[in-house]
Amino acid sequence: MTILTTSKLDNPSPRLLATDYARAVLDGEIVASRKVRLACKRHLNDLEKQGTEDFPFIFIEEKGHRPIRYIEKFCKPSKGKHDRIVMQMWQHFCIGSIYGWIHKDTGLRRYTSGLIMVARKNGKSGIGSGLSVYSASSDGERGADVYVLANSMKQVRKTIYDETAKMIKASPVLKRNFRVTRDAAYYDKTNSIIEPQASDSEKLDGLNTHLAIFDEIHEFKDYKLINIVENSTSYREQPLLLYITTAGYQLDGPLIDYYEEADQVLDGPLKNDRMFYFIAELDSLDEIDDSSKWVKANPNLGVTIKLEKMQEEWAIAKRTPEKRTDYITKRFNIFSKADQMAYLDYETIQKNKKIIDMKQLHGRPCTGGYDLSETEDFTSACLEFPLPETGEVFVLSHSWIPRKKVIAANEKIPYMEWAEAGLLTISDHDYVQYEMVYDWFIEQSKKYQIELITYDRANAFRLNLDLEKYGFKTQKVAQGHLTLSPAMKDLKHLFLDGKVISNNNPLLRWYINNIQLVKDRNGNLMPTKQNRYRKIDGFAALLNAHTNVMTDLTTPVEAGTVKVWSIKDLMRR
Known part of the structure; x- marks a missing residue:
């Protein structure tokens, strides 16, 4: 030839x-x-x-x-x-x-x-x-x-x-x-x-x-x-x-x-x-x-x-x-991140485009995570479902933002598109009220088995208190290299293997694309945003949840059974 x-x-x-x-x-x-x-x-x-x-x-x-x-x-x-x-x-x-x-x-x-x-x-x-x-x-x-x-x-x-x-x-x-x-x-x-x-x-x-x-x-x-x-x-x-x-x-x-x-x-x-x-x-x-x-x-x-x-x-x-x-x-015309400390590249993100019917998750155990904004900015929460039978995880993510932030529209962010897709709630208040996040977890608990809700303690006192009063078990996640680095590395391996399912959530993908990594002298990683406009709140909520979920993925599946047991299920038995 x-x-x-x-x-x-x-x-x-x-x-x-x-x-x-x-x-x-x-x-x-x-x-x-x-x-x-x-x-x-x-x-x-x-x-x-x-x-x-x-x-x-x-x-x-x-x-x-x-x-x-x-x-x-x-x-x-x-x-x-x-x-x-x-x-x-x-x-x-x-x-x-x-x-x-x-x-x-x-x-x-x-x-x-x-x-x-x-x-x-x-x-x-x-x-x-x-x-x-x-x-x-x-x-x-x-x-x-x-x-x-x-x-x-x-x-x-x-x-x-x-x-x-x-x-x-x-x-x-x-x-x-x-x-x-x-x-x-x-x-x-x-x-x-x-x-x-x-x-x-x-x-x-x-x-x-x-x-x-x-x-x-x-x-x-x-x-x-x-x-x-x-x-x-x-x-x-x-x-x-x-x-x-x-x-x-x-x-x-x-x-x-x-x-x-x-x-x-x-x-x-x-x-x-x-x-x-x-x-x-x-x-x-x-x-x-x-x-x-x-x-x-x-x-x-x-x-x-x-x-x-x-x-x-x-x-x-x-x-x-x-x-x-x-x-x-x-x-060579291949999409990539300019910063070698970026979390994921385009090719890796493309591996994780699987879509599943959410009804399959009804009654399944999951871990929640949330990240509250300090000012009039994004607030995010998620549920992460370990799927030990396939080694995958499913991420259900939702965010909130004040309407005045949307009206300002000086950041070229497609707020309205995400809101119309049901991924973002636009609050009519000057800031995101924590009750909106509380109500979301309550609503999700009617469909899914929320075993634990993880959180960054910053700004979380009142929400966490109400969640515990309702009956949720909560767990503080220390925001440091030693705690977050293992979860970040484990989550990245899941992405590299194409095992993160979010039903192609573009808002979650936007959060992930905004991550820049900070490494300490021992090689431990921490996420930070690239600049003040590139938010990572949705990923922060997921990372909090994954500090717990990554242990659930190590639990073997019982042979010949349809039910998937988490570590907590097996302990109860």
């Missing part, structure tokens, strides 16, 4: 190579990631069913090739030794698919959004800049408003918009037809504009988006800007939202949602015919030292990236934990 990289395309192509790329990937001639292979398979499968009653889309190569031909003819690189841009086969596949698939009756584009995720230095900015210029001048849309978007204006001006402005100035044809300023590029013939926008832009109202290019959305923590742009497309016939990014350290937010959705769509269970996905990544950490696999994350290897240079860089980077993590994330 001959293994090719996409650098075999050295000259502008007279035709679209999207389908050729898809076939070469599936034939093994081009090394590609699993998700890219699935995207190629999707393309070829759709070609077979195009125009059928159940699939109203058709693929027109000329429409897909038109923006590529435009970019290669008119756009010029702003730096480097090359004087022209040549789209590579993977770029033919991305751009050709997005612009070539149309509805058979209306002729309008099939894809209204697309995720292009490749490692750094693979020409992402070239795609974004080239399509920005094409959309403003030659996409058949008068008054085309093109927006380049990022988390901040400082960032957006440093990335795709800056490259777009330089690309226009480097091309004699484009320079004659566009007016470029610091704040926008104007194409007067169609009354169109290319403009940078960001979450911190002073004016986001009144947008009328034809094309939006979101640069590096791995930094986005919420959907605020995305929602604004989506809502601004209603008056356009064929608007397009493109997310062009590398992997990152933000393990919650839009990119993770789109990334996980891609798996579901490309692999079959979920249907979304209107979003295109191209995710070039190493398929596992086992491939990071195999340079023959690096092209999976770097489809421009051999063109804008030299293999020998990457090998030299990796040999140096992997010696230092911080540099190693950054290289894995940015050059």
Whole structure:
């Protein structure tokens, strides 16, 4: 088998190579990631069913090739030794698919959004800049408003918009037809504009988006800007939202949602015919030292990236934990935490996505835990169920927060989404009243056998007194390295083995992603939050409970019986 990289395309192509790329990937001639292979398979499968009653889309190569031909003819690189841009086969596949698939009756584009995720230095900015210029001048849309978007204006001006402005100035044809300023590029013939926008832009109202290019959305923590742009497309016939990014350290937010959705769509269970996905990544950490696999994350290897240079860089980077993590994330396109003292990585979290019917837990023994807020902030409680028959644990977690904290909305946290999902209660008081936590435990005790409630004694005196009056057994958990470190390590081993079940609770996952570890001189661990906005209260409640539950998991299961006995059950017997 001959293994090719996409650098075999050295000259502008007279035709679209999207389908050729898809076939070469599936034939093994081009090394590609699993998700890219699935995207190629999707393309070829759709070609077979195009125009059928159940699939109203058709693929027109000329429409897909038109923006590529435009970019290669008119756009010029702003730096480097090359004087022209040549789209590579993977770029033919991305751009050709997005612009070539149309509805058979209306002729309008099939894809209204697309995720292009490749490692750094693979020409992402070239795609974004080239399509920005094409959309403003030659996409058949008068008054085309093109927006380049990022988390901040400082960032957006440093990335795709800056490259777009330089690309226009480097091309004699484009320079004659566009007016470029610091704040926008104007194409007067169609009354169109290319403009940078960001979450911190002073004016986001009144947008009328034809094309939006979101640069590096791995930094986005919420959907605020995305929602604004989506809502601004209603008056356009064929608007397009493109997310062009590398992997990152933000393990919650839009990119993770789109990334996980891609798996579901490309692999079959979920249907979304209107979003295109191209995710070039190493398929596992086992491939990071195999340079023959690096092209999976770097489809421009051999063109804008030299293999020998990457090998030299990796040999140096992997010696230092911080540099190693950054290289894995940015050059191999694998999600990870920037801080080597982070608790769990993305790959580990993904192992723990099992869902079970809560009715199976009725009457089962469990341990409670809670963490009360000191001020007007999160309060959390949980029940942890040991499942000795499988070695798993189930975590039922709930949190509370004052409404005025939600109204302030200066932390970009999706409070309302969590509340609607039943994971968060928003209190109308200025602080979370401990009676709300008390009532929650009472309500849960009607369904489950709460054997013990563990707690951090800070702020817990009144709640703990009332719980004991009701009849609950409680236990104080010392908040120190010697007490919490064994529970943290044991819980991490459960996560690594994929044995923590929470029915995909996104609020609990958010708490876990916010953890940064502090290690004492004896190697004992303590959790702390990364910053004042990244809360860990839900994990603190779970950790309190796990100091007790981890002993229950060592109890053997009786052979031939359905009932699962905990240590306390066996002692009673």
